[in-house]
Amino acid sequence: MSRNLMVFIAVLALLVGTLIPLTITLNVKVSESPQVTPQVSSKPLLTHTQPLGGITELVGSGLTIFKSYEDIAEFLRNLTSLTTLVGLPRTYGVEVVPITTVVPTPTPVTTLKGGVVRVSGTNVQVVGVDEPDLVKCDGRLLIIASDSKVSIVSINEKKLLTTLNFNDYVKGLYLYNNTLVVITESRPTIRPLPINDLELGCRCGFIVPEGTVNTSVYVYSVLSPEVPELKFKVWVVGPTLTSRLNGRYLYLITTLPIITPTIPIVNDVVVSPENIVRVDKYPSTYTTITSIDVLSGNYSTYSFMTGYSSWLYMSPKNLYLVSSTTPSYVDAYVTFTKVLIKYLPQDIASKVISKLDLGDFSGCVELLIDYLSSLSLDRVKELFSRVGDEVSKVVFNEVSKFYVFLVNGTSVVFRGSFEVDGRVLDQFSMEELGNYFIVATTSTNYIVKVVYQPTPIVVTPTTTAKVVECFRDRCVEKVLTITPTPQEVPKPTFYVMLQSLTTENNVFTVDIINLRVVGSLRGLAEGERVYSARLLMNTFYLVTYRSVDPLYAIDVSDPTKPKVLGYLKIPGFSEYLHPLPNNKLLGIGVEDGLKISLFDVSDPNNMSELSKIRVEGAWSPALQDHHAVTIDLDNELVLIPVSIRGSSGVTVVSYSGSSLTLKKFIGHEGVFRTVYVGDELYTISPKSIKVFNIRTLDKLCEVMLSG
Structure with missing residues (x-):
């Protein structure tokens, strides 16, 4: 197999997703306000300091500390060579920011x-950060x-x-x-x-x-x-x-x-x-x-x-x-190869093992192809049946x-x-609790599948053709027998794949001092995945979802023994949880549109949904970005930008007592944030800011940002 083909296979395998096949054919605007363009003066504006704070402490920890740029270049050359050969996975991501897990105070x-006025801050995860x-x-x-x-x-x-x-x-x-x-x-x-x-x-x-x-x-x-x-x-x-x-x-x-x-x-x-x-x-x-x-x-x-x-x-x-x-093509390939080795002649197996130990995957593939190509189709089929049964028992996570x-x-x-x-x-899946770290995950298991697929032989029959030879006035007919060119017996094709199985959810507690997992709770809500979480005191609230919305209350007062206290199942799902005073929990999610729920969590063993508001056909950036949520604790208001059937504005929801009330919908095209300063509410879009009295919600003025 050529190097280019090998690289192609690796890239293809990484792009497919949860089923990662490796196919081998045996060869065989404008504003009147002043505009300022950033410029940096030519004089030095800062000092670059590079204290090796902690770097020298790492020398004895088994990490690689480079001594020169040449050392780095040599390492990268070797790494690039390896990843090109075996297709080690590379993941490219977008910015993802953790959600808040505390109630921001004004x-x-x-x-x-000389007076003091309250101001809403950015909805953040950790106070002071x-x-x-x-x-x-x-x-x-x-x-x-x-x-x-x-x-x-x-x-x-x-x-x-x-x-x-x-x-x-x-x-x-x-x-x-x-x-x-x-x-x-x-x-x-x-x-x-x-x-x-x-x-x-x-x-x-x-x-x-x-x-x-x-x-x-x-x-x-x-x-x-x-x-x-x-x-x-x-x-x-x-x-x-x-x-x-x-x-x-x-x-x-x-x-x-x-x-x-x-x-x-x-x-x-x-x-x-x-x-x-x-x-x-x-x-x-x-x-x-x-x-x-x-x-x-x-x-x-x-x-x-x-x-x-x-x-x-x-x-x-x-x-x-x-x-x-996620388990990669490399995991599947190596597993397949290690099992196949047991069925190879001793001399071939030794050579393959040597190649694997050296990380020479290309050479390993060549050896396997050479050997398998020498076998009959029936023997290859039998071999792959045995190997397939054995590798399917290997589970990756x-x-x-x-x-x-x-x-x-x-x-x-x-x-x-x-x-x-x-x-x-x-x-919402991570939080520190004293000297412990709490994290929720969703696990998907994978198994290796090997599929054998023989290539059908197309037999072209012998045919005849009539040929007429003419010279002057004389013509003679002849029959020409056409015999097809003998075809080589096609070599079989097989697929090495990673197949995803069911999902389950877990909660782990980690000792921060020793960086060691000391407690776990596994197997929650099989077939579902984590949608949101929130740590309140010693209780970790976790939402999973597939067809209903289970809200779990998990006791982490003893980090070494996390346990489920209770759970509540309701329709829809919550993408964001926000703590409110008096043992209330706010949920923002989806149920045939935007859903806002109020939960009573005073007794984690017996939680209840006190009230909910559904806005059909509505969507909110708060479902994806917690910074879009503003909570006014003094006036007991929840402020959320929403879009409804081509229009947008801010839903003002009161959470007084044990109920939610839609107080008003403030129309503002393109609104994406709200801020309060004193008794004034500011709704913000890229083009303008609208100012309202936060108690009466009467409009006070509007500031244009662009034409």
């Missing part, structure tokens, strides 16, 4: 007159991102002060102590860009791959918001996974696939070898953590060679990145690997990792 803000969003408000300024622009609005004056225009797409904002942070993502590169080897002192051949997007962080002072002052900019090669702001420190996580000899770059400077750490044996991604002091401009960069991470959880001290993997980092200012230390069975499927 933020008190001192006004110009801010998350990126398209809207930020500090009670003085309301800042809105839309596509490639950022609008700055005065709360007191109710007017647009200025607009920042960028060449790139704005991914998220932060607002901290009159400091505005704007994170953007560029368009993909058109062609590969070589990295100057002379600057690195080696012939490494590093490039920035075609299609790579870059992430930029712009940091402004908004003390004079009419003319924001750009303090500094940091840009990183690679797309944004997500970010967090812990006090004055921004933690930006970017990824860069290891598909060619490439290397992380920050501000046109290649990350030093000492700050690049190989974590996994066969990594697929550079996971780069750039920690930035948004007040001073100091920053540090660390890059870790890992699997692709799709989820992030961050507490004040720890940062967790999650990489979920999905696995989620957690990379754990200790964060302190601009220092980032890799502490280690742990694994649990299953995939972290939902935004």
Whole structure:
């Protein structure tokens, strides 16, 4: 089998999905307000610090610490060769941000007159750890991102002060102590860009791959918001996974696939070898953590060679990145080969084992093909029947690997990792509880299938043709017998596949100190998957779904022995759970449209659905992004942007007592966020901001952001 065919097979196998076949044929707008375009002055605006905080502590932990760029290049050459041969899985993801697991309390803000006013903050997961969003408000300024622009609005004056225009797409904002942070993502590169080897002192051949997007962080002072002052900019090669702001420190996580000899770059400077750490044996991604002091401009960069991470959880001290993997073609192929070896002659088996031990999968395939091609079709069929029966008994499971980092200012230390069975499927599946980490997963098991398929022989019969030969006036007829060209006996085709079985759900508890799983609850809701979860005190609430919505209450007061206290089954499903006072739980989900539910969880053993509101044909961004949900605890209101049959607005729902009441639907085309400041409610769209009295819901004014 040729190398190109082998690569094609591997790529095809990775693209198919839950059934991964390997087929082998034996060969045998506009605003009148001032527009500001970001520019960076030519003088140095920041200091790049690279403390090896924790890097030197990793030397004895079995991780690979590179000493030179040449070492990295050599490792990448070997890795690229291996992944090309066997098709090791590479996963490309989009930004996924964990959902809130706490009730955000109004933020008190001192006004110009010395008074204090309440302000709704971004709906975040962990108190004190801010998350990126398209809207930020500090009670003085309301800042809105839309596509490639950022609008700055005065709360007191109710007017647009200025607009920042960028060449790139704005991914998220932060607002901290009159400091505005704007994170953007560029368009993909058109062609590969070589990295100057002379600057690195080696012939490494590093490039920035075609299609790579870059992430930029712009940091402004908004003390004079009419003319924001750009303090500094940091840009990183690679797309944004997500970010967090812990006090004055921004933690930006970017990824860069290891598909060619490439290397992380920050501000046109290649990350030093000492700050690049190989974590996994066969990594697929550079996971780069750039920690930035948004007040001073100091920053540090660390890059870790890992699997692709799709989820992030961050507490004040720890940062967790999650990489979920599904069994790959390689797993199926190796399993098949190891079983087949038992049926091979000793000399052939020894050679195949040697190739497998060396990781020479191409050579292994060639040996198998040569041998199998020498057998009769009946013998191959019998052999595959036996091998197929045996490999079908091997069960593979999905696995989620957690990379754990200790964060302190601009220092980032890799502490280690742990694994649990299953995939972290939902935004609400992770939370710290004291010295323990709670995670919910959905597991899908896979088995290897081998299918033998003989190629039919098409027999062309002997035929005759009449031939007439004429010379002058004389013609003679002849009969020509046509005998078909003898065909070679076609070689059989077989398929090696990974077939998915049923699903089940699990809850794991992990000792954070030792990074060890100490408790588990497996086999919940077979055939269903996790849709949402929420940790309240010592009870972990979990929603699964297939045809009804089971809400489980799981006791984790003893992390080593999690147990189900009770469950409630109701129609539809909840995509998002939000805790409310007095032992109430709010659910936002789907039941023939948008569904809002109020649960009584005062007794986890006997939960009940107190009230619900269904809006037929409605959809809300809150189903996918928890930042779209605003809870006003003082006025007992839930504010959710919705779209209904081509119109959009905000549903204002009261949760007073034990019932939900639709108080009003506020029409606002394109609305995607709501914010309250004092007694004013702001509904926000890319084109305008509408201001209402939050008690009467009467409209006060409207601020246009664009024409």
